[in-house]
Amino acid sequence: MVGLVFAASQAVGLCSLAAQTNLPSRPAIAKPGNVYQSPATQAQQADDGANPAMLWVGQGEKLWSSTDAGDGKSCAGCHGDAVASMKGVATRYPQIDAKSGALLNLEGRINQCRTDRQHATPYAYESAPLLSLTAYITLQSRGMPRDVKIDGAAAAQFEAGRSFFVTRQGQLNLACTQCHDQSVGQKLRGDTISQGQSGGWPAYRFEWQTMGSLHRRLRACSLGVRAEQLPFGSPEYVALELYLAWRSQDLPLDAPGVRR
Amino acid sequence: MADTPHPTRISMPATAKRGDIIDIKTLIQHEMETGYRRDANGRVIPRDIVAHFEVRYLDEIIFAADTFAGVSANPYFAFSTIVGDSGPVTFTWTDLAGRKTVETRTLTVT
Numbered sequence: 626m627v628g629l630v631f632a633a634s635q636a637v638g639l640c641s642l643a644a645q646t647n648l649p650s651r652p653a654i655a656k657p658g659n660v661y662q663s664p665a666t667q668a669q670q671a672d673d674g675a676n677p678a679m680l681w682v683g684q685g686e687k688l689w690s691s692t693d694a695g696d697g698k699s700c701a702g703c704h705g706d707a708v709a710s711m712k713g714v715a716t717r718y719p720q721i722d723a724k725s726g727a728l729l730n731l732e733g734r735i736n737q738c739r740t741d742r743q744h745a746t747p748y749a750y751e752s753a754p755l756l757s758l759t760a761y762i763t764l765q766s767r768g769m770p771r772d773v774k775i776d777g778a779a780a781a782q783f784e785a786g787r788s789f790f791v792t793r794q795g796q797l798n799l800a801c802t803q804c805h806d807q808s809v810g811q812k813l814r815g816d817t818i819s820q821g822q823s824g825g826w827p828a829y830r831f832e833w834q835t836m837g838s839l840h841r842r843l844r845a846c847s848l849g850v851r852a853e854q855l856p857f858g859s860p861e862y863v864a865l866e867l868y869l870a871w872r873s874q875d876l877p878l879d880a881p882g883v884r885r
Numbered sequence: 886m887a888d889t890p891h892p893t894r895i896s897m898p899a900t901a902k903r904g905d906i907i908d909i910k911t912l913i914q915h916e917m918e919t920g921y922r923r924d925a926n927g928r929v930i931p932r933d934i935v936a937h938f939e940v941r942y943l944d945e946i947i948f949a950a951d952t953f954a955g956v957s958a959n960p961y962f963a964f965s966t967i968v969g970d971s972g973p974v975t976f977t978w979t980d981l982a983g984r985k986t987v988e989t990r991t992l993t994v995t
Contacts, residue, residue, distance in 0.1 A: 674896030674910040677959045684892055684914075834917075834958035 652806065652820050655876040661810075661819035662885060670825075670883040678760060678829040678881030681753070681836045685761025688754055695745030700758075703742065707765055715766040715878060719867045721778040728782045730863050731759050732838065750857035756836045760827050763880045770877055771824070773870045786868030789861060795852030804846075816885060821846075823869040825882025832885060839866060891915050891986045895976060900993045901968045909940070909948075910963040913978050913986060919954040937979040938962060942992070943972040970994060 659670050669675045690701040704710040719730040722737070729737065735758050736747040748755035775783040790801045804813070805821030812818070826839035833841070840862050844854040855861050897909040913935065920932025932954060940948040948964045971994040978986040 672910075674894065675912075675961060675963065677912055677961060679894055680892050680912055680914040680959060683894060829959075831957070 651872050651874060652809075655822060655872075655874045656820055657876055657879055658819045658822050658825045658884070659879065659882055661817040662883070666831075666883050666885060670879075676829065676881065676883055678827070678836055678883065681757045681760045681827075681829075682764055682881060683757075684753065685757035685759070688758055689761060694739065695743035698743055700738065703738075707762065711762045711765040713766050713769055713772070715763040715880075716769050716772040718773070719782075719863050719870065720774060721782075726778065728779065728860065728863050728867060730858075730866050731762060732858060733863070735759065735762070751838055751841060753836075756827055756838060759838065760836065760881045763827065763878060766878045767880070768877045770875045771870045771873055773867060775867065775871050779867065782864040783867055783871065785861070786864035786866070789865045790868055790872075795847070795850035797850040799850045801846065821869070822873045822876060823866065824873050824876050824878045825880050825884070827880060828882035828884050830884040836881070839869075890984060891978065893976070893978070893986060893988050895988055895990060897974065897990060897992070899991070900995050903968055903970075903994050905968045906965050907968060907992075908963065908965050909974070910961070911938075911940075911976060912959060912961050914959055915978075915980075917952075917954070917956055917958045917960065921954065932981060934981060935960060935978045936981050937977075939977045939979075940964075941975045941977075942966060943970060947974075968992065968994060 659667050662670070669677075673679050686707075688700070689707050690699050692699045692702070701707070715731055718734065719728050721727070722729045722734075727733075732750060732755055735755065739745050739747050748758075773779075793800045793803075801821060804818050808818050809820055810817060823839050826842060827836055828842070829836050830842075838857065840857045840859075843862050843865065844857070847854045892914040894912040895909070896911075898907055901907050915935050916933060917935065918930055918933040920929065920934075922930045924930055934954055934956070935952050938948075938950045938952060938960075939946060947966045948962070950962065952960060971992060974990045974992055976988045976990075
């Protein structure tokens with residue numbers, strides 16, 4: 626608790642730095658989140674033999690060929706080798722689902738295949754299998770830049786995400802942009818504030834002692850400003866996720882990340 | 886592969902020259918439940934940790950560690966060893982209840 630109060634007082638200090646909040650906020654030079662981590666943490670992310678998130682990737686690879694689910698048809702049974710079929714897929718999420726018109730992130734798409742195509746129960750958000758499959762599929766786009774659509778059917782969701790990013794929230798009355806555009810490089814508790822890029826997620830976070838989704842990270846930021854933590858997979862967070870994906874410009878995906 | 890209740894990752898070269906010093910890195914997916922935490926009903930969550938990790942190369946111990954409740958989840962061990970003859974390298978993680986996760990890799994000397 627003491628730590629949180631301390632964080633709060635520091636965060637309030639940041640308010641004074643904030644000028645305007647209604648600007649479109651895409652950093653001129655996009656930098657991945659790991660460059661704001663300690664050298665030891667960066668080294669651990671860079672080495673697949675040391676990156677604990679690779680344990681989840683390994684599980685995802687196993688699940689990909691598992692025939693345990695529903696009709697007994699594995700992901701591989703329809704999609705073949707993920708190294709080929711899933712290459713670049715993560716760069717295009719979130720995206721509008723043609724059938725339902727809803728904005729789906731990768732987790733949402735995986736669960737759609739679970740329910741509609743494997744006739745199995747969807748994985749719970751933040752469950753080990755969903756994190757593992759998400760990490761495994763995202764890894765197939767390692768080094769590739771984002772390629773999300775923000776116009777047409779996605780335009781309204783994109784605007785919702787942008788507006789979320791620049792709107793002050795919570796008891797501390799802080800917008801995402803005030804930390805992740807206007808206070809980048811400053812210290813907050815033990816962290817150095819990054820640009821809030823999403824390309825390293827899902828990531829292994831030492832504080833959690835486990836792997837977590839982007840939405841778990843977003844919930845931590847919501848809590849940090851004492852705002853309502855939205856449910857995992859909520860439409861607001863998925864819209865925000867679309868905005869974050871666009872905002873990272875040409876930054877290559879480097880998930881699974883390792884974070885303090 | 887032997888019984889492996891916990892997922893692991895091992896990175897080491899498959900081949901090396903006699904006398905080389907090689908790096909071996911290992912990860913095991915394990916909660917390392919400390920035994921100090923309580924669940925929502927106030928009951929102590931039983932301690933469940935990897936208590937011992939041992940690596941044998943041609944049946945000789947080349948690395949061993951006793952681990953305790955203070956060790957983080959998903960423990961990572963990295964060490965180096967000198968290459969002798971071709972043969973198996975066996976990794977054994979043993980939990981408090983004596984359950985083992987065993988993995989073997991073959992090192993081929995060229």
